[in-house]
Every structure is written in structure tokens, then in C-alpha cells.
Amino acid sequence: NAGVMQNPRHLVRRRGQEARLRCSPMKGHSHVYWYRQLPEEGLKFMVYLQKENIIDESGMPKERFSAEFPKEGPSILRIQQVVRGDSAAYFCASSPTATLTEAFFGQGTRLTVV
Amino acid sequence: AQKVTQAQTEISVVEKEDVTLDCVYETRDTTYYLFWYKQPPSGELVFLIRRNSFDEQNEISGRYSWNFQKSTSSFNFTITASQVVDSAVYFCALRGSGNTPLVFGKGTRLSVIA
Numbered sequence: 001n002a003g004v005m006q007n008p009r010h011l012v013r014r015r016g017q018e019a020r021l022r023c024s025p026m027k028g029h030s031h032v033y034w035y036r037q038l039p040e041e042g043l044k045f046m047v048y049l050q051k052e053n054i055i056d057e058s059g060m061p062k063e064r065f066s067a068e069f070p071k072e073g074p075s076i077l078r079i080q081q082v083v084r085g086d087s088a089a090y091f092c093a094s095s096p097t098a099t100l101t102e103a104f105f106g107q108g109t110r111l112t113v114v
Numbered sequence: 115a116q117k118v119t120q121a122q123t124e125i126s127v128v129e130k131e132d133v134t135l136d137c138v139y140e141t142r143d144t145t146y147y148l149f150w151y152k153q154p155p156s157g158e159l160v161f162l163i164r165r166n167s168f169d170e171q172n173e174i175s176g177r178y179s180w181n182f183q184k185s186t187s188s189f190n191f192t193i194t195a196s197q198v199v200d201s202a203v204y205f206c207a208l209r210g211s212g213n214t215p216l217v218f219g220k221g222t223r224l225s226v227i228a
């Protein structure tokens with residue numbers, strides 16, 4: 001039973017390009033959370049999704065960032081027109097229920113904007 | 115609002131010493147969950163423990179132990195006889211009741227020197 005899978009592990013983008021980060025939850029998990037970790041900082045919540053629905057996006061920047069979790073396939077975090085300040089590690093966690101009592105994280109995607 | 119404070123930014127100990135990492139939390143919820151995660155130099159987040167607010171019993175797992183005290187809103191983590199492989203950043207996190215996301219502290223970087 002594979003854990004939470006994130007890809008790519010490392011992503012380099014030039015300023016102005018788009019970044020797509022993928023998260024495949026654990027089998028049987030229909031709840032996904034995205035977090036961002038800036039250098040030397042803790043993790044900050046971005047968005048919580050259930051299959052085909054955004055439940056809480058209170059931590060998402062208002063512009064350039066979007067997330068989806070389609071009926072089929074992984075959850076996608078999309079960052080348009082990346083800037084240097086977007087450089088960070090992005091983690092997702094999945095849970096079988098909405099209560100997130102079991103919070104297992106993927107290995108993260110390290111985005112570097114050059 | 116939920117808040118987690120890890121006052122110790124960095125700790126350095128010599129191998130075989132015991133070390134305690136402090137975590138103080140704030141929440142108005144009566145039901146909540148506390149977590150500890152380890153982030154080794156490779157960058158992934160490793161789940162260590164979850165504790166719910168109704169269970170104040172201390173827990174021991176090998177060289178790791180956790181002291182949960184509701185009276186002081188603390189959930190401290192002790193590593194006994196530290197080893198070089200314990201070198202990592204350790205995060206304390208809090209989740210309140212309902213569909214609320216995890217709130218992380220800023221982490222404590224532990225360096226164990228041989």
C-alpha cells in the first residue's frame with residue numbers, strides 16, 4: 001500500500017512559467033491537504049480538497065495559485081507566472097476522512113524559481 | 115485561532131545526551147489533536163505521534179517519549195540517549211475540531227554531534 005506520492009520531487013521553473021505539482025493520495029483517501037514550507041519556516045496550510053470539491057482555500061494566495069482534485073487522477077496544485085518568492089517545498093497530506101486524525105505527508109516537491 | 119510555539123530554534127547536543135524539545139499550543143477547542151513530525155536532511159516529513167486532547171497519558175516509544183500537560187498547554191518531546199541519526203528538524207502541530215487543517219510550529223533544528 002503505497003504512501004502519499006508527490007511528483008516531481010524537484011521542479012525548476014523560470015520566472016513567468018507555470019508550475020504543476022501532483023499529489024496522489026493513499027489508496028482509499030479522498031481528502032487532500034496542501035502545505036507550503038518556505039526556507040527555514042514551518043509548514044503553512046494552503047488548501048483542503050475533497051474529490052471534485054474545494055473545502056477550504058483560506059491559505060491560498062488570491063492570485064496565480066489554484067488547486068483541483070478531480071474524480072479521477074491526482075490532485076494538482078498549479079502556480080501560474082511563478083516568481084522567485086514561490087520557491088519553496090510543497091507538501092500534500094491525505095486522509096481517509098475529513099477529520100485528519102491520521103496525517104501522512106508525501107515527500108514534497110521542491111520548487112525553485114530562477 | 116490555533117497557534118503552536120516552538121521557542122527553541124536550534125539545539126545542539128553531544129551524542130548520548132538526553133534532549134527535550136518544547137511545544138506550547140493555543141486553542142479554544144475542547145477537542146483537538148497534537149502531532150510531532152521529524153524532517154531529516156532529506157526533506158520528507160516523518161509522522162512520529164498523534165495525541166488527542168482527552169488522553170493525557172504520557173507515551174514512550176523506544177528512545178522517544180512525550181509529555182502532554184493540558185494545564186500548561188504543552189506537549190514536549192524527549193529523546194533519550196540521542197544519536198547522530200536524530201539530527202533533524204522537529205515540528206509540533208495542532209489540529210482543532212471540525213474540518214480544520216494542521217497548524218505547525220516553526221520547528222526546532224536538532225543537531226546531535228558525535
